[in-house]
Amino acid sequence: MNELKSFEKLKDCLERFPSIGAKSAERIAYNLLEMSDEEVEEFLASIKEAKNKIHHCPNCGLLTEDSLCNVCSSSLRNHSLCILIRDSKEIDFFEKVETFNGVYHVINCNINPTKQETWEKSGLNKLLERVEKENIKEVIFTFGGTIEEEITISIIKNFLQKKNVKVSRIASGIPHGQSLEYLDSVTLKNALEGRTEINK
Numbered sequence: 001m002n003e004l005k006s007f008e009k010l011k012d013c014l015e016r017f018p019s020i021g022a023k024s025a026e027r028i029a030y031n032l033l034e035m036s037d038e039e040v041e042e043f044l045a046s047i048k049e050a051k052n053k054i055h056h057c058p059n060c061g062l063l064t065e066d067s068l069c070n071v072c073s074s075s076l077r078n079h080s081l082c083i084l085i086r087d088s089k090e091i092d093f094f095e096k097v098e099t100f101n102g103v104y105h106v107i108n109c110n111i112n113p114t115k116q117e118t119w120e121k122s123g124l125n126k127l128l129e130r131v132e133k134e135n136i137k138e139v140i141f142t143f144g145g146t147i148e149e150e151i152t153i154s155i156i157k158n159f160l161q162k163k164n165v166k167v168s169r170i171a172s173g174i175p176h177g178q179s180l181e182y183l184d185s186v187t188l189k190n191a192l193e194g195r196t197e198i199n200k
């Protein structure tokens with residue numbers, strides 16, 4: 001069989017997506033080959049449009065097409081209660097919890113005390129600015145479990161408590177390290193409502 005170099009290249013690109021293995025990549029690649037030129041153009045244009053329009057909210061780190069995300073810009077949200085998440089996608093899980101009407105802040109990476117770049121990248125400074133600006137009264141950690149995460153929590157907690165912000169973490173009903181992806185909204189609601197304050 002003659003070698004289809006471009007096909008192999010397409011497959012390699014598709015395999016870069018998480019949870020797409022060699023078999024799935026091959027199947028998608030064959031499907032793409034079956035598409036009409038118009039469909040391919042539309043597909044490529046939609047990728048470009050999303051890439052051009054979507055960016056991280058400069059205030060909280062969520063994805064948005066506007067200058068501020070719809071959570072940060074809403075006066076109907078309770079800005080004094082803030083959930084810390086690790087990835088902007090995690091907002092979808094908490095938005096399903098009807099009893100939560102607070103705001104979010106994305107902590108982009110764990111803080112390594114000896115590595116300056118992790119302090120900057122984490123988004124901690126922005127969070128501390130928001131405490132003043134938005135009068136945040138309580139911050140809820142939704143991650144933890146690994147040593148790196150616990151160090152990060154401890155550092156953020158110390159800064160927040162100096163500013164008299166209540167710091168809590170969601171109830172331990174969620175096994176450490178378990179992805180929020182696998183939790184239903186009732187479990188998440190209970191975990192949020194059963195959150196415990198982290199002592200000083």
Ligand SMILES: [Zn+2]
Nearest residue numbers: 057060069072
């Ligand atoms: Zn925002």
